[in-house]
Amino acid sequence: MPGFLFFLFCFFLASSQHITISFSADTLTSTQILLTNQTLISPSQVFALGFFPGTNSTWYLGTWYNNINDRTIVWVANRDNPLENSNGFLTIAENGNIVLTNPSMKKYPVWSSNATTKANNNNRVLQLLDTGNLVLREANITDPTKYLWQSFDYPTDTLLPGMKMGWNLDTGVEKHLTSWKATGSDPSSGDYSFKIDTRGIPEIFLRDDQNITYRSGPWNGERFSGVPEMQPNTDTITFDFSYDKDGVYYLFSIGSRSILSRLVLTSGGELQRLTWVPSRNTWTKFWYARKDQCDGYRECGPYGLCDSNASPVCTCVGGFRPRNLQAWNLRDGSDGCVRNTDLDCGRDKFLHLENVKLPETTYVFANRTMNLRECEDLCRKNCSCTAYANIEITNGGSGCVTWTGELIDMRLYPAGGQDLYVRLAASDVDDIGSGGGSHKKNHIGEVVGITISAAVIILGLVVIFWKKRKLLSISNVKAGPRGSFQRSRDLLTTVQRKFSTNRKNSGERNMDDIELPMFDFNTITMATDNFSEANKLGQGGFGIVYRGRLMEGQDIAVKRLSKSSMQGVEEFKNEIKLIVRLQHRNLVRLFGCCIEMHERLLVYEYMENRSLDSILFDKAKKPILDWKRRFNIICGIARGLLYLHHDSRFRIIHRDLKASNILLDSEMNPKISDFGMARLFGSNQTEANTSRVVGTYGYMSPEYAMDGNFSVKSDVFSFGVLVLEIITGKKNRGFYYSNEDMNLLGNAWRQWRDGSALELIDSSTGDSYSPSEVLRCIHVGLLCVQERAEDRPTMSSVLLMLSSESVLMPQPRNPGFSIGKNPAETDSSSSKKDESWSVNQVTVTLLDAR
Numbered sequence: 001m002p003g004f005l006f007f008l009f010c011f012f013l014a015s016s017q018h019i020t021i022s023f024s025a026d027t028l029t030s031t032q033i034l035l036t037n038q039t040l041i042s043p044s045q046v047f048a049l050g051f052f053p054g055t056n057s058t059w060y061l062g063t064w065y066n067n068i069n070d071r072t073i074v075w076v077a078n079r080d081n082p083l084e085n086s087n088g089f090l091t092i093a094e095n096g097n098i099v100l101t102n103p104s105m106k107k108y109p110v111w112s113s114n115a116t117t118k119a120n121n122n123n124r125v126l127q128l129l130d131t132g133n134l135v136l137r138e139a140n141i142t143d144p145t146k147y148l149w150q151s152f153d154y155p156t157d158t159l160l161p162g163m164k165m166g167w168n169l170d171t172g173v174e175k176h177l178t179s180w181k182a183t184g185s186d187p188s189s190g191d192y193s194f195k196i197d198t199r200g201i202p203e204i205f206l207r208d209d210q211n212i213t214y215r216s217g218p219w220n221g222e223r224f225s226g227v228p229e230m231q232p233n234t235d236t237i238t239f240d241f242s243y244d245k246d247g248v249y250y251l252f253s254i255g256s257r258s259i260l261s262r263l264v265l266t267s268g269g270e271l272q273r274l275t276w277v278p279s280r281n282t283w284t285k286f287w288y289a290r291k292d293q294c295d296g297y298r299e300c301g302p303y304g305l306c307d308s309n310a311s312p313v314c315t316c317v318g319g320f321r322p323r324n325l326q327a328w329n330l331r332d333g334s335d336g337c338v339r340n341t342d343l344d345c346g347r348d349k350f351l352h353l354e355n356v357k358l359p360e361t362t363y364v365f366a367n368r369t370m371n372l373r374e375c376e377d378l379c380r381k382n383c384s385c386t387a388y389a390n391i392e393i394t395n396g397g398s399g400c401v402t403w404t405g406e407l408i409d410m411r412l413y414p415a416g417g418q419d420l421y422v423r424l425a426a427s428d429v430d431d432i433g434s435g436g437g438s439h440k441k442n443h444i445g446e447v448v449g450i451t452i453s454a455a456v457i458i459l460g461l462v463v464i465f466w467k468k469r470k471l472l473s474i475s476n477v478k479a480g481p482r483g484s485f486q487r488s489r490d491l492l493t494t495v496q497r498k499f500s501t502n503r504k505n506s507g508e509r510n511m512d513d514i515e516l517p518m519f520d521f522n523t524i525t526m527a528t529d530n531f532s533e534a535n536k537l538g539q540g541g542f543g544i545v546y547r548g549r550l551m552e553g554q555d556i557a558v559k560r561l562s563k564s565s566m567q568g569v570e571e572f573k574n575e576i577k578l579i580v581r582l583q584h585r586n587l588v589r590l591f592g593c594c595i596e597m598h599e600r601l602l603v604y605e606y607m608e609n610r611s612l613d614s615i616l617f618d619k620a621k622k623p624i625l626d627w628k629r630r631f632n633i634i635c636g637i638a639r640g641l642l643y644l645h646h647d648s649r650f651r652i653i654h655r656d657l658k659a660s661n662i663l664l665d666s667e668m669n670p671k672i673s674d675f676g677m678a679r680l681f682g683s684n685q686t687e688a689n690t691s692r693v694v695g696t697y698g699y700m701s702p703e704y705a706m707d708g709n710f711s712v713k714s715d716v717f718s719f720g721v722l723v724l725e726i727i728t729g730k731k732n733r734g735f736y737y738s739n740e741d742m743n744l745l746g747n748a749w750r751q752w753r754d755g756s757a758l759e760l761i762d763s764s765t766g767d768s769y770s771p772s773e774v775l776r777c778i779h780v781g782l783l784c785v786q787e788r789a790e791d792r793p794t795m796s797s798v799l800l801m802l803s804s805e806s807v808l809m810p811q812p813r814n815p816g817f818s819i820g821k822n823p824a825e826t827d828s829s830s831s832k833k834d835e836s837w838s839v840n841q842v843t844v845t846l847l848d849a850r
């Protein structure tokens with residue numbers, strides 16, 4: 001105690017000679033103090049150092065961008081030692097360290113730097129650099145390697161360009177990011193950290209307290225294995241991951257100082273790369289993690305592969321099966337997979353997986369000079385080796401990593417992943433090689449194709465969008481491939497992990513963070529040739545759809561929403577943000593929107609083969625749809641609908657599922673469009689009763705049409721109608737016809753009971769169908785259109801029934817058609833050639849259907 005008092009005494013003695021700084025300086029000398037209402041400004045005015053208030057009238061010392069009005073704090077000195085009031089100040093103490101002091105607090109110093117001490121402080125200065133680094137140095141020594149102390153060695157939640165995170169293996173000093181307790185208000189250390197683990201092959205782990213929630217994957221020479229969207233370095237941005245015997249570091253650099261970019265770990269546990277967009281005066285999220293369910297650590301357990309484009313997302317590596325089938329079917333893959341056949345060391349073979357995120361590399365053997373063949377030999381000889389791979393992908397691949405034990409946290413990418421060789425019993429590899437595997441391969445190829453083309457489209461769009469907004473400087477950063485691609489991924493992916501324990505960082509709170517891609521009205525006008533009649537693709541209850549071509553040649557579909565019953569701009573934007581986040585290979589992608597005066601436009605991907613009804617109900621075109629394609633379409637719609645109902649974060653009831661809302665891509669893969677429209681038009685209850693019935697007669701369930709009751713089961717009904725239409729190639733004319741022959745559902749039901757259901761199949765499909773598959777589909781269709789909503793299956797059961805021969809299906813009860821009401825139908829589709837699809841094309845909106 002006496003020592004402390006003595007020190008305090010000396011301190012005040014010393015500080016009586018201090019003078020406060022009075023102008024915008026970048027440097028604090030040993031004779032100056034910085035009060036809580038003063039700042040240091042870096043030489044080119046990029047960063048400021050000063051005090052900012054926290055909660056409970058506390059004060060913190062930190063640095064922020066000087067020219068951004070909405071203060072963005074990038075470093076905090078005393079995050080866990082706040083000043084209790086604004087009477088504090090910063091100074092260089094006698095011992096040469098910078099200290100934060102508050103005379104009215106007992107504690108001295110409140111906070112201090114960690115530089116080597118020294119007898120007198122005369123020569124030391126504290127300077128704020130334009131990089132944001134706050135450095136303590138001798139006044140006449142500017143060599144960066146001689147800094148006595150620097151804030152870049154003590155990161156808080158933000159990594160700035162040029163700032164390293166990682167390990168100095170000599171000294172054991174380690175730097176990592178730790179989130180704020182509450183971003184924006186409470187800078188004290190939060191639960192989340194982002195830290196390099198040097199064991200095995202170094203990786204960066206995002207942790208919630210001790211629990212890993214995400215890992216970057218090992219660095220493969222070009223990028224992290226778990227961030228395939230990272231592009232090779234350019235002049236404007238470079239990523240660097242260095243490892244040698246002295247240290248392991250990650251850092252990034254930006255070529256131009258005028259571009260502000262940072263990597264931040266939010267208090268919600270999301271890692272974000274943000275770049276300042278001056279023209280819009282906001283930070284824009286260029287990349288973030290976790291992006292989707294598959295980014296969740298161990299989402300699919302040992303030997304499980306997560307594929308965010310599949311539903312369910314978890315699959316087993318070939319030669320493995322789910323360990324807990326029941327949980328697996330309930331979409332909880334965390335128990336992972338087990339081998340079909342035990343290994344037999346010497347006779348085992350290796351299964352080649354492509355485009356994966358390598359399994360966790362904490363406990364692996366690695367040798368950076370061995371090649372793939374030596375690696376295989378090594379693994380083959382060691383019976384406990386379960387997999388091997390190249391470490392680096394550059395120059396055709398180099399280095400060798402081998403796993404023993406379980407392979408954890410793998411995911412499958414559409415593109416940009418790595419090759420992995422998994423040890424299997426020879427018989428399993430042979431099986432996959434002949435039968436089962438080829439199917440899987442095709443599937444992957446298909447996904448790759450689709451996703452790549454989509455990515456290219458989005459990339460084009462976003463680049464155009466940026467250019468349009470004159471964000472040339474940003475385009476230069478990397479709104480070239482990386483920026484735009486990452487950004488578009490931001491926009492278009494995010495799937496909630498449904499059964500995982502880490503709900504709290506799944507991102508509900510981040511809803512507001514998402515960037516809404518806005519298109520310029522003039523761009524759209526030009527793209528659609530001023531909404532010309534020639535570009536009109538179709539018309540529905542929600543508005544007219546136009547084909548458009550952006551200047552760079554990219555095709556889009558533009559929906560110009562009808563002006564009635566429109567929400568306010570903010571509400572509308574929020575709904576769009578939601579819809580933009582729904583992403584599935586069987587949903588049409590929404591690229592963005594345009595809001596101008598009274599105009600509301602939605603911009604979608606363009607689908608080459610237009611809508612299902614234009615082919616299915618057209619006598620000339622329908623033969624294109626052989627049974628294989630029809631079955632594929634049925635399963636695709638089911639998957640898309642399942643995603644809307646169960647797998648997406650927001651339960652969406654489509655409410656207007658019909659053949660004209662099923663679009664087909666160039667390979668005849670179905671994509672559901674117009675989902676979420678009910679929300680845009682202002683009624684967002686999920687299971688409720690509404691006086692405004694939105695939907696299309698012929699597809700509407702009885703309870704919805706008559707009473708306005710809607711639920712997922714109303715969508716299931718519409719799906720059942722669609723299935724029967726796809727099988728028969730005939731349009732359901734509405735349930736109000738009492739004559740069964742006129743009514744598709746009644747007819748199907750009668751033939752089913754008579755045992756002649758196979759006659760239902762459209763003769764245009766030829767003889768190529770499998771009778772059991774057709775019967776199963778009819779069975780499913782009839783189950784879906786049962787009159788009582790509670791009798792109808794959920795979409796997950798539907799998918800199970802469609803995909804498995806062995807599932808036992810209940811007998812269908814009578815379909816919901818025998819209701820003798822003939823609603824006033826408005827049919828404005830006058831120009832249709834084929835009578836068979838002229839009815840019920842129009843989405844009707846009935847007020848007070850009851």
Ligand SMILES: *[C@@H]1O[C@H](CO)[C@@H](O)[C@H](O)[C@H]1NC(C)=O
Pocket residue numbers: 035037
């Ligand atoms: C800062 O606060 C001190 C006292 O706390 C006061 O004397 C001084 O005028 C203030 N300076 C500015 C620029 O507000």
Ligand SMILES: *[C@@H]1O[C@H](CO)[C@@H](O)[C@H](O)[C@H]1NC(C)=O
Pocket residue numbers: 055056186
């Ligand atoms: C602020 O004060 C309240 C009440 O004393 C306390 O519960 C809360 O934890 C404090 N907040 C911080 C950030 O210290």
Ligand SMILES: *[C@@H]1O[C@H](CO)[C@@H](O)[C@H](O)[C@H]1NC(C)=O
Pocket residue numbers: 112113114
């Ligand atoms: C100062 O450095 C020592 C040893 O390097 C370390 O243990 C301590 O936590 C550091 N203190 C602060 C406040 O950074």
Ligand SMILES: *[C@@H]1O[C@H](CO)[C@@H](O)[C@H](O)[C@H]1NC(C)=O
Pocket residue numbers: 123138140141
């Ligand atoms: C810096 O200044 C100190 C004291 O004036 C002096 O002893 C030292 O040699 C100087 N160092 C350099 C590199 O000029």
Ligand SMILES: *[C@@H]1O[C@H](CO)[C@@H](O)[C@H](O)[C@H]1NC(C)=O
Pocket residue numbers: 208209210211
């Ligand atoms: C970490 O995981 C354990 C075991 O799964 C769990 O009990 C605990 O709540 C988790 N901690 C956090 C902070 O999520």
Ligand SMILES: *[C@@H]1O[C@H](CO)[C@@H](O)[C@H](O)[C@H]1NC(C)=O
Pocket residue numbers: 367368369370374
């Ligand atoms: C890596 O493999 C090469 C070639 O087999 C060998 O010469 C070298 O000693 C190995 N290095 C280590 C660290 O095991």
Ligand SMILES: *[C@@H]1O[C@H](CO)[C@@H](O)[C@H](O)[C@H]1NC(C)=O
Pocket residue numbers: 364365382383384385404
């Ligand atoms: C097999 O590999 C493991 C892990 O690298 C190692 O501990 C073990 O000694 C190896 N066994 C043999 C027989 O080389």
